[in-house]
Amino acid sequence: MATKEPRKRMPGSARRSRIVEAALEVFAARGYHATAMEEIAVAAGVTRSVLYDHFPSKRVLLITVLQEQNARLVEHVGGRITGSGSPERRLRATLDAYFSFTEANPGARRLLFDHTDEDDPEIKVVRWGIRETRTRSVAAMLGPDLRRLGLDPETEAAQAVVELLISGTDGLAQWWARHPTMSRDRLVEAAMLVLWNGLSTLPETGAR
Amino acid sequence: MATKEPRKRMPGSARRSRIVEAALEVFAARGYHATAMEEIAVAAGVTRSVLYDHFPSKRVLLITVLQEQNARLVEHVGGRITGSGSPERRLRATLDAYFSFTEANPGARRLLFDHTDEDDPEIKVVRWGIRETRTRSVAAMLGPDLRRLGLDPETEAAQAVVELLISGTDGLAQWWARHPTMSRDRLVEAAMLVLWNGLSTLPETGAR
DNA sequence: GCGCTAACCGACTCATGTGTCGGTTAAGAA
DNA sequence: TTCTTAACCGACACATGAGTCGGTTAGCGC
Secondary structure (H helix, E strand, O other), X not given: OOOOOOOOOOOHHHXXXXXXHHHHHHHHHHXXXXXXXXXXXXXXXXXXXXXXXXXXXXXXXXXXXXXXXHHHHHHHHHHHOOOOOXXXXXXXXXXXXXXXXXXXXXXHHHHHHHOOOOOOHXXXXXXXXXXXXXXXXXXXXXXXXXXXXXXXXXXXXHHHHHHHHHXXXXXXXXXXXXXXXXXXXXXXXXXXXXXXXXXXXXXXXXXX | OOOOOOOOOOOHHHHHHHHHHHHHHHHHHHOOOOXXXXXXXXXXXXXXXXXXHHOOOHHHHHHHHHHHHHHHHHHHHHHHOOOOOOHHHHHHXXXXXXXXXXXXXXXHHHHHHHOXXXXXXXXXXXXXXXXXXXXXXXXXXXXXXXXXXXXXXXXXXXXXXXXXXXHHHHHHHHHHHHOOOOOHXXXXXXXXXXXXXXXXXXXXXXXX
């Protein structure tokens, strides 16, 4: 069920990445507790025991995948944000970057941010760390704009605003996965409409 | 560990509600797969077998709790929304109603909307039904305002906007549970700041 | 006070799932 | 070609958890 190989023996590192890849999909689809190592093994074209040749436990496997995918996300989004330009442009670029990541890696987004609390304490720590990093980055990027709104970024009110923004964006990405008809550009515009202009915007004042 | 009773025998209906109450907390805290019936039993001050005197299975118990809490939510929010007043007022009232519900029933919110996909197909159906109802209600309430923004509420773009709004609000509620210092009023104002005014708002143009 | 119902329990079966271990063999090195 | 390593597997041990069943007894109606 892997891709096409007729059950050949592979070098360790290659097998390892296949396992991680498979684990990403299965964990994202089922959640931690609901996935059996067996499923991952099958998806990786191998037996359960082989998983334990590469990872000491299910927990460590998940954490590995989590950190790997988070690194990809940070790299992807970070690489597309110049940090220059008008606040509006920066926000739009960030949204676009995030959506383009979720478009290319739907499983990664789900794995990183959908499941919140269903796993054991040790994993929870990792997950919250990732979440908090994300929040902090966005807060940093929006710092100036928040100040323009009269909010000290250190304030709880500012943090709340950031949190709302992030959750909203992520929820929108989640929605998009179920309604892929919409183009990414239009998705970004919809997000900007609310987050930048606000619902109070009068007709014919819409864009720009 | 229930509340204080020294292990007495109770009438069936009373025990049943205790079980549901206990199940709510444990499911909300641990998620479906991670909670053992044993934990619920202990929290309800009873043995596992008793749970099966009231509910045929773990799955049905969860679904019962889900629907019961959803009914409470609908009643709570519905009861506080008059449907009259300016759009701004209506939005603010809705936000306040939702936050006041989550304040009084933090477990219910988590159970209903935090865990997304970690359970079996049958439960998934129930959960998505609840979610969709919520989305539809909000879309209905915002219908006129969306039209003012030049969006037909039937449009995908409009649905996306609604989804962003809901996810953002719920994410904010989730954040609030971790930062209870902030008053509900200020929370509502923070939400309004983004959702109604938008981040583009200039300084000194802030409220109203 | 007496009996009967229903609330309650302990102990069981069975299924599933994690992690381990010793053996087998493909495939690259010498 | 032969040897050796490391990729792979099957079978096991052990834990946890869902759901069942027959028995025990508290507490209400009479």
